[in-house]
């Protein structure tokens with residue numbers, strides 16, 4: 001069974017993404033390279049979530065790992 005994710009930080013991470021580039025959002029909260037996966041999910045039963053940027057823009061990736069709109073922040077961190 002998968003572990004519950006841990007809160008990396010109770011706020012989003014703002015990242016300037018590049019159009020066409022693929023990113024792997026950390027779903028488990030254990031990565032030291034937040035908001036992205038560094039392989040630390042090994043043994044958690046959780047997996048990173050792929051995100052491909054559709055434009056050059058700023059994206060607010062969820063840091064609390066409780067968002068309902070994976071992988072971006074939907075404001076759920078304010079209810080933790």
Ligand code: FES
Pocket residue numbers: 025026027028029030031036037038039040041042046047048049
């Ligand atoms: Fe968290 Fe990979 S380190 S999903």
Ligand code: FES
Pocket residue numbers: 009010011012013061062063064065066067068072073074075076077078
């Ligand atoms: Fe997770 Fe905002 S940081 S919902």
